[in-house]
Amino acid sequence: MALQLHDIKKVCILGCGTLGLRIGLRCAIDGYATTIYDISAEQIEAATRPQQKILQSLLRHGQIQETDLSPIIARLHWTQDPAEAAAESDLVSESVTEQLELKRRVYEQFAPLWPERTLLTTNTSYLLPSQIADHTGRPELFCALHFHDVFTATVVDIMPHPSTAAWIPDLLHHFGKRIHQIPVLVEQETPGYLFNAMLMAVLGSAGALLTKGLASIEDIDRSWMGNMNTPVGPFGMMDQIGLDTALHVVGARTDSRSQRFATLLRQYVEAGKLGVKTGTGFYQYPQPSYKRKDFLH
Ligand SMILES: NC(=O)c1ccc[n+]([C@@H]2O[C@H](COP(=O)([O-])OP(=O)(O)OC[C@H]3O[C@@H](n4cnc5c(N)ncnc54)[C@H](O)[C@@H]3O)[C@@H](O)[C@H]2O)c1
Incomplete structure (x- = not known):
């Protein structure tokens, strides 16, 4: 059954490098319970520093208030445990290292863990979602949702693959707007989006x-x-x-x-x-x- 925007309550981020930490922070700022998973404890530890810098910059520019800080931090949950990361997730944004075989392995690892409803998105820069779809266990609930910087460059590409359910691009368009991005639709798969x-x-x-x-x-x-x-x-x-x-x-x-x-x-x-x-x-x-x-x- 098609999800609606209001059904998305918990977002799960896979990979907390340059992009994952930003997407996760943006979701938490915009009110989503956000779980950030990474295989590396060092990466998790290192991710909070750039997040603090971004929050301070948003504060300076009046885009958030001092009183927003604690609730934002409280909405962020960090884990190295795949089952904990997957539990209750409504929408997943995957930002693990840009390597096809690695991404496929991560999707295979998580496939049995997601709730049935969970919508999966990849932030891959140059791979095609169809190269990964069969490894997700739910190709029809899988789509590319590709961010740029999230805070200073706010375009987000939505790119379905041939088996993506027809309702998903529209939902991702609304989700993109909800997290202050400019959604653009790439109607057919192409490397590098627009x-x-x-x-x-x-x-x-x-x-x-x-x-x-x-x-x-x-x-x-x-x-x-x-x-x-x-x-x-x-x-x-x-x-x-x-x-x-x-x-x-x-x-x-x-x-x-x-x-x-x-x-x-x-x-x-x-x-x-x-x-x-x-x-x-x-x-x-x-x-x-x-x-x-x-x-x-
Ligand atoms: N850097 C950018 O400007 C940018 C922009 C848009 C999209 N992207 C895409 O986002 C994705 C991530 O890029 P990045 O620049 O954030 O990379 P990064 O190297 O900064 O971070 C990758 C993260 O993936 C984690 N990781 C590796 N293997 C893992 C596994 N098995 N399970 C869980 N986590 C694992 C690493 O520990 C690391 O924290 C890539 O697909 C990239 O193409 C990057």
């Missing part, structure tokens, strides 16, 4: 300019930032996304241009330089040179 498909063309071109030795990281970013009037260029963006995630995406492409760039990205990843989350990537954080006032002068 924005990421466009973004990939830009990041791939930046990578090719670099690996061909045509310009420095800084000048490629300067060129983009100075013309588009944006605070960050392609390499700064990749640092924010995470160079491991960028490598999964670029490395999956078989053309020689992507493979050359993947070789470079792999060197960064193997050195533990994953971007903002590890403090080093193409730039050094928390004060990357592209944020300096004189970067564009």
Whole structure:
């Protein structure tokens, strides 16, 4: 039977990395009982720090009040126990590492644990939901619901696969609005949804300019930032996304241009330089040179 928006009371987040911690926090802010599951105790421990920073920023901008803080924190529940995570879940948002086999294993692990009604969504950036659907145990209740940053970039892609029940995109549209996102519908499966498909063309071109030795990281970013009037260029963006995630995406492409760039990205990843989350990537954080006032002068 089709779920209605008011039937969604408990949200379960699988994976509390860069995106999972944001989606979970957004749901808790918007009143949902939210359970966040991760396999790693370190990740769970580390996730509360960026969440606090986001809450402080929302406070400063008047988007939440001091009195909201305790109820928001009280709505967040953290666990490493799959059965506890799955219990009573109405909607699941999966944000585990961008690897097909890993995602499939996680869905298989959880398949017997979900209540019958639970709607499953994946936040995958570049995989197709149909590559995962048969591993969920309930392909008709599975759909892609892909966030961007959640707080500063608020578009959410809704992308059904061929067996997704017809009522689900509409429900996810309402849910997306309820958690302050801008829902867009991708009517047929395509890698990278809408924005990421466009973004990939830009990041791939930046990578090719670099690996061909045509310009420095800084000048490629300067060129983009100075013309588009944006605070960050392609390499700064990749640092924010995470160079491991960028490598999964670029490395999956078989053309020689992507493979050359993947070789470079792999060197960064193997050195533990994953971007903002590890403090080093193409730039050094928390004060990357592209944020300096004189970067564009
Ligand atoms: N980073 C972005 O900007 C971004 C944007 C949109 C969507 N996404 C997508 O969100 C997903 C997660 O990306 P991320 O950047 O948050 O990655 P991340 O590496 O920051 O976090 C991944 C999390 O998954 C956890 N994990 C790994 N194996 C697990 C398992 N077996 N069970 C439970 N948890 C497990 C890790 O411990 C980690 O906390 C990916 O599919 C990615 O494509 C990322």
